[in-house]
Amino acid sequence: MRAAQDHVRDDLEQVFRADYPRVVGVAARVLGSRDGAEDVAQEVFLAFNRTTVPAAEAFRWMSVAAAHTALNHLRSGRRRSAREEAATDGDRCVPDAADDVVDRDEHRRVRAALGRLPRTQAVALVLRHSGLSYAEVAAALDLSPGSVGTTIRRAESALRKELSTDVLPN
Amino acid sequence: MFFRTDPHAADGVLRRLVDEPAGVADADRAHVAGCGDCLQRLSAVRADATLAADALSTTTTPDVDLAWRRLSAAATATATTAPARATAPARGRRWRTALRSPVIAGLGVAVVLGGAGAAAAGDWLQVFRTEEVAPIAVSTADLVSLPDLSGYGDLTVVAAPDPQEFADAAAAERVAGVSAPEVGQLPAGVTGAPTYLASEQVVADFTFSEAKAAQAAAAAGETLPPAPAGLDGATFRLAAGPGLAEVWRSSSGVPALLVARVTAPTAYSSGVPFETARDYILSLPGVPDQLAAQLGAFTGDGTLPLPVPAELATTDTAEVDGHDATVLASRDGTMTGVVWVEDGVVSAVAGSLTEDEVLDVARGLG
Numbered sequence: 001m002r003a004a005q006d007h008v009r010d011d012l013e014q015v016f017r018a019d020y021p022r023v024v025g026v027a028a029r030v031l032g033s034r035d036g037a038e039d040v041a042q043e044v045f046l047a048f049n050r051t052t053v054p055a056a057e058a059f060r061w062m063s064v065a066a067a068h069t070a071l072n073h074l075r076s077g078r079r080r081s082a083r084e085e086a087a088t089d090g091d092r093c094v095p096d097a098a099d100d101v102v103d104r105d106e107h108r109r110v111r112a113a114l115g116r117l118p119r120t121q122a123v124a125l126v127l128r129h130s131g132l133s134y135a136e137v138a139a140a141l142d143l144s145p146g147s148v149g150t151t152i153r154r155a156e157s158a159l160r161k162e163l164s165t166d167v168l169p170n
Numbered sequence: 171m172f173f174r175t176d177p178h179a180a181d182g183v184l185r186r187l188v189d190e191p192a193g194v195a196d197a198d199r200a201h202v203a204g205c206g207d208c209l210q211r212l213s214a215v216r217a218d219a220t221l222a223a224d225a226l227s228t229t230t231t232p233d234v235d236l237a238w239r240r241l242s243a244a245a246t247a248t249a250t251t252a253p254a255r256a257t258a259p260a261r262g263r264r265w266r267t268a269l270r271s272p273v274i275a276g277l278g279v280a281v282v283l284g285g286a287g288a289a290a291a292g293d294w295l296q297v298f299r300t301e302e303v304a305p306i307a308v309s310t311a312d313l314v315s316l317p318d319l320s321g322y323g324d325l326t327v328v329a330a331p332d333p334q335e336f337a338d339a340a341a342a343e344r345v346a347g348v349s350a351p352e353v354g355q356l357p358a359g360v361t362g363a364p365t366y367l368a369s370e371q372v373v374a375d376f377t378f379s380e381a382k383a384a385q386a387a388a389a390a391g392e393t394l395p396p397a398p399a400g401l402d403g404a405t406f407r408l409a410a411g412p413g414l415a416e417v418w419r420s421s422s423g424v425p426a427l428l429v430a431r432v433t434a435p436t437a438y439s440s441g442v443p444f445e446t447a448r449d450y451i452l453s454l455p456g457v458p459d460q461l462a463a464q465l466g467a468f469t470g471d472g473t474l475p476l477p478v479p480a481e482l483a484t485t486d487t488a489e490v491d492g493h494d495a496t497v498l499a500s501r502d503g504t505m506t507g508v509v510w511v512e513d514g515v516v517s518a519v520a521g522s523l524t525e526d527e528v529l530d531v532a533r534g535l536g
């Protein structure tokens with residue numbers, strides 16, 4: 001086992017070029033913003049560089065790390081946003097490619113709903129919708145494969161309820 | 171049904187049916203298909219899944235070159251100061267088990283492999299043991315595996331796979347009975363001489379049993395449709411291989427490049443045509459998709475349905491020397507492969523390569 005801390009991993013560039021867009025994608029699902037997602041992905045790759053995780057497992061490892069990191073950002077961002085909204089109009093979202101698909105207001109509601117989900121449900125939901133298999137999600141979250149479906153189902157049900165509650169007329 | 175004991179499908183089972191149905195037990199699938207309540211719940215589960223997919227959709231296309239410059243600068247700057255705080259995940263065992271469950275156990279006698287596929291599988295299974303996941307290998311192995319018909323009769327292995335390793339192509343060719351393909355130009359990063367693996371033909375006899383098929387149907391909560399005359403007790407011989415594989419290994423132990431050439435699977439019968447048994451089994455309730463796809467490979471019409479575990483790999487199509495080819499890519503991005511059939515011979519090229527690299531090798535084979 002090599003001392004990873006004083007190296008740039010030999011395989012870092014190869015792994016980066018293979019996996020960077022997908023890791024950004026995982027974070028973008030949580031944050032709804034490409035810039036924020038790229039910041040998370042950079043953070044995750046720097047963390048990966050300090051590990052001895054084999055390249056073959058890199059994407060799974062980084063997907064989990066990206067989901068957690070982005071959810072952490074979401075929560076701290078939510079607190080910050082609440083303060084900012086109290087002082088200003090709260091118009092801090094920068095539109096980007098992701099915003100072409102879903103409008104900004106829905107983004108806000110989705111982010112808020114994700115932030116309120118139990119962490120395991122939120123991560124399972126994001127990982128599955130990022131293309132990880134049930135077996136991969138199970139391994140990542142230390143769940144039994146049989147309970148992954150239940151966890152994702154609960155998350156999606158909660159998401160639907162949150163979104164339908166939020167769309168009620170003000 | 172008078173003595174039904176099946177409970178309704180759990181929410182988690184319904185959710186998995188939406189996007190990974192191969193991971194759901196046949197009995198559950200059969201129950202849902204015939205249960206109005208479950209179908210209604212499935213519809214609601216599907217709607218929520220679609221809503222979530224829309225809500226979480228993203229179309230980000232980052233500039234990878236720019237991002238790499240940013241990362242490499244940061245990594246170099248922090249390499250000497252950052253503490254090593256994370257190590258390889260400690261749950262390798264669970265990971266391995268999780269993979270074995272849908273792929274290996276799910277296939278039952280998929281260990282009955284043929285030809286170079288068996289040789290390759292032997293190699294790939296080591297990949298599993300080293301906990302470096304190469305699902306494409308599973309696909310390559312499936313390609314020449316014999317279908318698990320144990321639920322519908324007795325399966326007796328007549329000739330078990332015995333892959334051997336050779337230092338030179340000629341020795342492997344003598345065992346495999348097919349010529350070793352010559353790789354025109356190795357992809358960047360693949361170096362050195364290959365190891366040759368070869369295996370003789372794998373043969374199994376399958377005797378159809380109406381009683382066993384009735385049991386399988388009952389397990390799915392169904393009654394067995396009447397079997398064609400003469401099918402009960404009829405024996406079929408299924409063969410896969412022989413074949414060979416050339417393997418270039420990388421320093422990590424994962425095959426950097428694998429080129430395999432295997433005689434396509436065949437089925438023989440002395441009485442009732444195998445197609446009769448095949449079509450009858452395919453008409454039965456609860457036949458796993460994997461088995462259906464494998465049985466489909468024994469059609470002799472040149473098509474080759476690949477039983478690819480959807481949770482592990484994606485598929486695409488391409489052309490190799492005028493033949494339709496299937497491109498497989500593992501969902502974790504580590505492995506890519508291409509498979510095609512030509513004159514009763516199945517060829518495969520796979521490795522930790524890009525799709526273009528794999529196709530270049532495939533199209534340049536001599």
